[in-house]
Amino acid sequence: SKKLDAKPGKYVVMEKTTPQELATTYNNFYEFSTRKEAPAVLARGFVTQPWTITIEGEVKKSKVFDLESLLKLAPLEERVYRLRCVEGWSMVVPWVGYSLSALLKQVEPTGNAKYVEFISLADPKQMPGLSSGVLDWPYVEGLRMDEAMHPLTLLTLGMYGETLPPQNGAPVRLTVPWKYGFKSAKSIVRIRLVEKQPATSWNKAAPREYGFYSNVNPQVDHPRWSQATERRLGEDGLFQAKRKTLMFNGYADQVASLYTGMDLKQFF
Amino acid sequence: MMFNRFLKPTIFILSLLPALWLGYAIWQTQQGLDVLGANPVEALQRKTGEWALIFLCLVLSVTPLRKITGWHILARVRRMLGLYVFFYVLLHFAIYALDSGFVWADIVADVIKRPFITVGMLGFILLWPLALTSFNAAIRWLGGKRWQQLHKLVYAIAILGVLHFVWHKAGKNDFIEPIKYGVIVAGLLGWRVWQRLKSKELF
Numbered sequence: 437s438k439k440l441d442a443k444p445g446k447y448v449v450m451e452k453t454t455p456q457e458l459a460t461t462y463n464n465f466y467e468f469s470t471r472k473e474a475p476a477v478l479a480r481g482f483v484t485q486p487w488t489i490t491i492e493g494e495v496k497k498s499k500v501f502d503l504e505s506l507l508k509l510a511p512l513e514e515r516v517y518r519l520r521c522v523e524g525w526s527m528v529v530p531w532v533g534y535s536l537s538a539l540l541k542q543v544e545p546t547g548n549a550k551y552v553e554f555i556s557l558a559d560p561k562q563m564p565g566l567s568s569g570v571l572d573w574p575y576v577e578g579l580r581m582d583e584a585m586h587p588l589t590l591l592t593l594g595m596y597g598e599t600l601p602p603q604n605g606a607p608v609r610l611t612v613p614w615k616y617g618f619k620s621a622k623s624i625v626r627i628r629l630v631e632k633q634p635a636t637s638w639n640k641a642a643p644r645e646y647g648f649y650s651n652v653n654p655q656v657d658h659p660r661w662s663q664a665t666e667r668r669l670g671e672d673g674l675f676q677a678k679r680k681t682l683m684f685n686g687y688a689d690q691v692a693s694l695y696t697g698m699d700l701k702q703f704f
Numbered sequence: 705m706m707f708n709r710f711l712k713p714t715i716f717i718l719s720l721l722p723a724l725w726l727g728y729a730i731w732q733t734q735q736g737l738d739v740l741g742a743n744p745v746e747a748l749q750r751k752t753g754e755w756a757l758i759f760l761c762l763v764l765s766v767t768p769l770r771k772i773t774g775w776h777i778l779a780r781v782r783r784m785l786g787l788y789v790f791f792y793v794l795l796h797f798a799i800y801a802l803d804s805g806f807v808w809a810d811i812v813a814d815v816i817k818r819p820f821i822t823v824g825m826l827g828f829i830l831l832w833p834l835a836l837t838s839f840n841a842a843i844r845w846l847g848g849k850r851w852q853q854l855h856k857l858v859y860a861i862a863i864l865g866v867l868h869f870v871w872h873k874a875g876k877n878d879f880i881e882p883i884k885y886g887v888i889v890a891g892l893l894g895w896r897v898w899q900r901l902k903s904k905e906l907f
Contacts, residue, residue, distance in 0.1 A: 457738075458738075458742045461742060462741065470878050472743075568878075568880070570878055659818070660818050661814075662814065667743070667745065669742050669743055670742065674733055675802065677805040678803075678805060
């Protein structure tokens, strides 16, 4: 990984950041493997140059961005976000990037653009996990337009002051800090603005377990485990009680208004 | 024979090694070393569960192996292997309780609400009568026949154990690991059914 020049951003949580070594060796990246230790090894030779993101759909100007233009599109910021996995563990990661809205504005979304669909790379030559039938490939995630345009939603190009390592979603991924980690698509190659709610990978695989919204919510349990508490990796000791999970992962002040009037138990 | 004398102590020590290693790994983790990976509690939970399943497969393979190879001495280690199943399930449960912060109300709610835990807990409960009647006096007290009947519960426990693992992985459609145990347990139980059918034909 190369160093990235980033200025301190607006959103920095005052919590101890997770050791870099840990955040880059414990990854859910099923395109490589379902074992969390494996992507760091299996993704070692992952080719991220050249790389493009195609943006299309309900837009006035479809565009293809290469990595160089993405890096120059807006000033890079370092933002320290909480990361809460749906499995019940959490980290605190210093990401580098800028608000996704800066990118989406470039293509001028039309009035029909109600949702944004994110499509990850699915290259069987590089990604051994694709041969397993765990999910429908390519990996698809989605956000409602207002969620995608929210300033917290980060188009992420780096972490810990460097470009993203492959196992963390190189060269470009999404970070949506108030949602469970799987909503933040990795290694994105295509972004589509659409009128209907996209069919997202985990939601298709187990609709009862993984909702489209998947906002971090301690009051809505996963069918197979509680979401009330979490274990902060690298910080909470082996014999220490788990910490309480915060509503919207602690970002309620910024994002709760997106969901006024919605029953979050129904739209989980 | 030397072999006969050393069989039980050897199996005892070999079977204890995974637990000793886990103890060592916990100690290393407490020193801040990365032996159990980023999520040590999860790693312990998985490893103890997996060892419990391995010992279940081992204990179920004693009889088929004995019949096929004629090594009747294997019968001597069956009880010990069975107790090791109980031991690793006990550790598996202890880590689960630890992960739940020993909040028993939460644990009870969890067991009722989540089918894969319900199934695992049922297997754990069924193990108790077997573990508690594993000494010679209990065999005499129950009578050989009744004791044997009771210990057939191990078949149900094996099925529950595999189901627990399958169900745990079901949400992620990730069946490769549980299928391995499923196939082995199915084979070992299937062998018994086949033997039973064969013996009936003799009448």
